[in-house]
Amino acid sequence: MDWSEGETVLGDTRDGCHHAHAHAHVHAHGTNLSQQPKKRPLMDDSSSWDIVKASQFGVLERCKELVEAGYDVTQPDKENVTLLHWAAINNRLELVQYYVSKGAVVDQLGGDLSSTPLHWAIRQGHLPMVIHLTRYGADPSVADGEGYRALHLAILFQHLAIAAYLMAKGQEVDGPDSNGQTPLMLAAQKIIGPEPTNFLIKNDASVSAVDKVNRNTPLHCAVLAGNVDAAHILLEAGASVDAENVNGHTPIDLAHQVHSPLLVHMLTHIRQERIQTGSRCLRTVSRYKVFLQFLLCTATFGSAGAILDMDSESWLLKGSLLCCLMGVVNLISRRFGTSAFRSLLPASTLMASVFWMLVTWCVWFLPDGPSTTLQALFALTATGLLYYYLRTCRTDPGVVRATEEEKKKVGKNVLVLAEAGCLDPRIFCTSCMSKKPMRSSHCFCCDACVARQDHHSIWTNCCIGARNHRYFVLFLFFLMLTGAWMFYGCVTCERLHLFRVCDGGVV
Ligand SMILES: [Zn+2]
Ligand SMILES: [Zn+2]
Incomplete structure (x- = not known):
């Protein structure tokens, strides 16, 4: 972070006590109550500041002056917070170096949450400070008052570069906190969305680990929290839907308990799918899924059109036929609706619509004899539409793929990269574990970084x-x-029909 302009400082002297208190209530959802930015009072004369304020603002000279005058750097303030904590939370690298040289205890517990300076630096996402403190011997396996160790905090506060660094430093990805929960369980339970669950899975976190109190797996945790994204990732990673916790409840039971129809559907569906994976029918379906789904959509639209176009005047009959059609489609999609099948649905719907547009033009509009020029223009438009659709799908949008070798190399070099300041989230993707080019972003559907990505x-x-x-x-x-052509066709056709009907009437 660039501190040169609009500097923000956590907890100045007037606010120090308040801050220490607020810090104790930092939430795990990425919001941080303690973050109350204050403009640095540039005019303020730092020579009169007390040592806590000087530490927070990183005024090395003033701190040195006070320490030389006899201030004991190991002495905590009345909130039990040490100077090293204040320097760590505000990313004051030089000050930390100075205090440690003067005998400050690196792993001193302090604040309402009895955390170490390392914990404070992690909560704020200061990777340089984490590296710095680790160099001075800070122990990432120390647990704070809530039982979280360094890696757990990095995950809870979604600082994935710090998490990658800590793992490279030897912290186990499945290391339990004091409550026996692995980082993956915390991610599944407390962070809504695909990250950091996805990050941990990619780093080989175990989906079958259980905590020691309730014997819940990460999937139990995700279901209890109603975290659909995390549950989806865990299921893809092979999490069991039948694992029982200490009360004998499976994730499906818990989904019923939390009244989440979406999760119930998702879990029961996966269970059925796993039972049927061997079936030949399903294998054939998945091999030809694009074609079959296009056929299904086309048939559905065609049938709906045919029902509405029936000669019968009875709306009751048409209504019931439409309901039957919906029932059949529902049955088929339930039977074969794998997640791959579902993700293709919008594309198949679009293509089926285009198909019926072309058919409508050829069968209903063409015989009415629009001029050859118009026909040629329509043919040109239709060709352009199909051509550019295929070009869009077929062209690589700019996927930046690191080879397995490169990934391994990065994995080995996370420490070097971190220390060189290259793990900045703006230039490094923690999902791909590779450097990302300018203006690219990571797509979770394609699971890759895409250059100048617009959207998926x-x-x-x-x-x-x-x-x-x-x-x-x-x-x-x-x-x-x-x-526009279809609209034109409809209007012309309608007019011709009206004309014929009137004409017929006269004759
Ligand atoms: Zn994508
Ligand atoms: Zn990426």
């Missing part, structure tokens, strides 16, 4: 990035044109 399009089932951006824009343009 569900309609093409791929990312829109640097290389396929223009094709996507052209696809949208032709889609709009096709829509």
Whole structure:
């Protein structure tokens, strides 16, 4: 972090006690009550400051002056916070070096949560300070008052670069905290969203570990917290849906208890899917899933259109037929609806719609004989639409893939990279464990960093990035044109029909 302008400091003297108290109530959801930025009073004369304020603002000269005058650096203030804590939480590297040289205890517990300076630095996400303190012998396995060790805090506060550094320093990814919970359990329970669960899974965290109190697995934790994203990742990683905790409850039982229909559906579905994995039918379906889903969507749209277009005047009949159709589609998607199948659904729907648009034009509009020019123009639009759709899907959007060798190399060099300041989240992706190019971001659907990523399009089932951006824009343009042509076709057709009906009436 750049401290040169608009410097923020945690807890100045007036606020010191308040801060120490607030720090005790830092939440695990990434919000931090203690973060009350204060502009550095530049005009303030630091020569009159007490040592706590001077430590917070990192005024080395003033601190030296006071220590030389006899201030004991090991002495905690009335909140039981030491100078090293204040220097650590404000990322004052030079001060930490000075205090340690003067005999400050690196792993001193302090504050309401009885945490070490290392814990404070981790909560604030100061990787340089974490490296610095570790060099001076700070022990990452010390637990704070809530039982969290260094790695657990890094995960809870979602500082994944720090977590990667601590693991490279030898902290076990499945090391339990004082309550017997692994970092993965905490991530699944307390952090809503795919990260840091995904990060831990990639670092080989165990999905079958159980805590010592309730014997809950990470999946139990995710279900209890209603954390759908984390549950999804854990299931993909092979977490068991039948594991029982100390009360004999499986994750499915817990999903019923927390009244989450989505989780119940997800877990029962996975269980069925796992039972059926051997079935030949399902294997065939997954091999031809793109084609089969396109057929299903096309058939559904066609049937719905045919029902609505029926000669019968009875809306009751049409309504019941539509309900039957919905029932059949529902049955089929329940039977074969794997997650891969579902992720393709929007793309198949779009393609089926385009198919029926073309059919409508050829079967209903063409016989009415629009001029050859119009026909040629429509054919051009339709070709453009299909061509640019395929180009968008087929072109690599700019995926930045590190090879397995590169990943291994990075894995071995995390310490070197961290110490060189290269684990900055802006230039390093902790999901891919590789350096990411400028303006790229990580896509969790594609599980890769994509150069100049715009978004992940569900309609093409791929990312829109640097290389396929223009094709996507052209696809949208032709889609709009096709829509306009269809509208034109409808209006013309309707008019012709009315004319014929009137004509017929007269004759
Ligand atoms: Zn990435
Ligand atoms: Zn994507």
